[in-house]
C-alpha cells in the first residue's frame with residue numbers, strides 16, 4: 001500500500017538536512033523559496049543539484065531569467081525559512097523583509113549573514 005503525502009511529509013520532517021533559501025529576480029520581481037533538495041555534485045566545474053518545483057513563483061522566475069542564488073541558512077534563521085516556505089502567507093517580493101537583503105553583483109537578492117551564498121546559472125531539466 002502506498003503511503004499518503006501527509007505521512008511522507010511527517011517522515012521527511014525527521015530527516016535532517018541543510019536548509020537553504022533559493023532567490024532570483026530583481027526589485028519587485030524578486031522571488032525566493034525555502035529548499036532542502038540541494039546537494040553538491042562536482043567541484044570542477046563547481047556544480048550544484050537543486051530540485052525546484054516549476055509551479056512555484058521562484059521556479060517560474062528562474063525558468064524565465066536562468067539564474068539564482070542559493071543561501072545556506074544559520075540555526076537562527078528558522079523564522080526566515082518558514083516565511084520563504086510560505087507558512088506566513090507572504091508572497092513574492094513581500095517575503096524579503098527589509099534589513100538583511102543585499103543585491104549581489106548579478107542583481108539578485110543575497111542574504112546578509114548567510115553561512116554561504118552561491119550564485120548559479122540554471123540548466124533546467126523537466
Ligand SMILES: Cc1cc2nc3c(=O)[nH]c(=O)nc-3n(C[C@H](O)[C@H](O)[C@H](O)COP(=O)(O)O)c2cc1C
Pocket residue numbers: 019031032033034035036037038051052053054055056057058059084085086091092
Ligand atoms: C523544509 C522545507 C523544504 C522545502 N524544500 C523544497 C525544495 O527543495 N524544492 C521545492 O521545490 N520546494 C521546497 N519546499 C516548498 C517551497 O518552499 C514552497 O512551495 C514555497 O512556498 C514556494 O514559494 P514561491 O511559490 O513563492 O516560490 C520546501 C518547504 C519546506 C518547508
